[in-house]
Amino acid sequence: LLYFGSATDSPGQRERAGLDAAYAQYDEIMWKSGEFGQTTPTNGQKWLFTEPTQGDFNFTEGEIVASKAQKSGMYLRCHALAWHSQLAPWVETAEWTPATLRAALTNHVTKVAEHWKGRCYAWDVVNEALDEDGTYRESVFYQVLGDEYIKIAFRAAAKADPKAKLYYNDYNLESPSAKTEGVKKIIKLLRDDGIRIDGVGLQAHLVAENHPTLDQHIDAIKGFANLGVEVALTELDIRLQTPATPTNLALQKEAYKNVVGACVQVKGCIGITLWDFYDPFSWVPYVFQQEGAALLWFEDFTKHSAYAGVVEAL
Ligand code: XIL
Numbered sequence: 260l261l262y263f264g265s266a267t268d269s270p271g272q273r274e275r276a277g278l279d280a281a282y283a284q285y286d287e288i289m290w291k292s293g294e295f296g297q298t299t300p301t302n303g304q305k306w307l308f309t310e311p312t313q314g315d316f317n318f319t320e321g322e323i324v325a326s327k328a329q330k331s332g333m334y335l336r337c338h339a340l341a342w343h344s345q346l347a348p349w350v351e352t353a354e355w356t357p358a359t360l361r362a363a364l365t366n367h368v369t370k371v372a373e374h375w376k377g378r379c380y381a382w383d384v385v386n387e388a389l390d391e392d393g394t395y396r397e398s399v400f401y402q403v404l405g406d407e408y409i410k411i412a413f414r415a416a417a418k419a420d421p422k423a424k425l426y427y428n429d430y431n432l433e434s435p436s437a438k439t440e441g442v443k444k445i446i447k448l449l450r451d452d453g454i455r456i457d458g459v460g461l462q463a464h465l466v467a468e469n470h471p472t473l474d475q476h477i478d479a480i481k482g483f484a485n486l487g488v489e490v491a492l493t494e495l496d497i498r499l500q501t502p503a504t505p506t507n508l509a510l511q512k513e514a515y516k517n518v519v520g521a522c523v524q525v526k527g528c529i530g531i532t533l534w535d536f537y538d539p540f541s542w543v544p545y546v547f548q549q550e551g552a553a554l555l556w557f558e559d560f561t562k563h564s565a566y567a568g569v570v571e572a573l
Contacts (some may be wrong), residue, residue, distance in 0.1 A: 267542075306342065387430065
């Protein structure tokens with residue numbers, strides 16, 4: 260592995276979520292303990308923050324985490340250029356023609372990738388373009404441009420930040436499925452046009468009580484690596500039905516061990532990123548009812564048994 264890291268949010272984002280930003284202990288683990296060699300800004304580089312009104316770019320939020328990463332000598336993964344979610348409202352309300360949206364998307368990808376040029380190990384260029392059956396999600400980009408939007412985004416990113424690895428990133432790619440086949444089609448779509456794609460990001464938002472086996476993970480990762488792209492676990496968390504109990508925490512440990520072990524064992528799986536490490540800062544309870552405790556540190560900063568599972572797998 261090149262890195263084991265954790266995403267983190269800027270203090271402003273945590274405050275807006277009603278979470279106390281002044282956790283000295285959190286910052287100590289995140290930036291100083293040596294636990295993590297890589298980070299991803301959880302929110303600050305998304306369209307909503309980087310181009311809140313058309314043509315009006317703002318890199319403040321994304322810079323908070325990016326500059327700390329640099330100071331701490333960590334790898335930086337950059338996230339995410341073209342995504343249907345956390346879009347600025349103007350993107351969804353404007354009356355687009357293919358020509359105007361092509362121009363707006365090209366401009367967005369270009370300006371954002373240029374801003375961080377040379378500083379990102381990798382960019383998530385397109386995020387979550389697929390439905391579970393492997394067909395394209397009906398985002399504004401797909402509705403107006405069809406699959407051409409994926410080419411537009413990767414072409415612009417390659418031009419703007421030539422040294423960064425360019426990734427397609429999505430969830431539910433951690434065991435073989437129609438969706439993993441859909442990603443293979445995206446790789447072919449780009450390559451047939453001579454457009455560079457370097458990696459596939461497996462978000463790895465998993466479920467403790469119903470997790471894939473080691474072999475399923477290995478098959479999924481190899482399926483991509485065999486095509487000559489690298490693979491990373493980009494947003495790893497493993498949620499459970501709350502409250503946490505010895506039983507579901509043991510399942511969670513096994514699940515972390517499987518997925519981390521698979522990445523370690525397959526050449527071509529180059530890095531692992533937790534989607535934050537501290538349970539109170541996880542997105543899970545906001546989105547999945549009665550689920551949580553998905554990360555490796557509890558609220559009182561004691562560690563989940565899954566931490567040991569990760570160490571065993573590494
Ligand atoms: C989540 C963040 O963690 C939350 O803070 C935010 O409110 C919503 O987005 N897939 C992705 C991530 O690619 O960007 C998402 O992050 C989680 C799902």
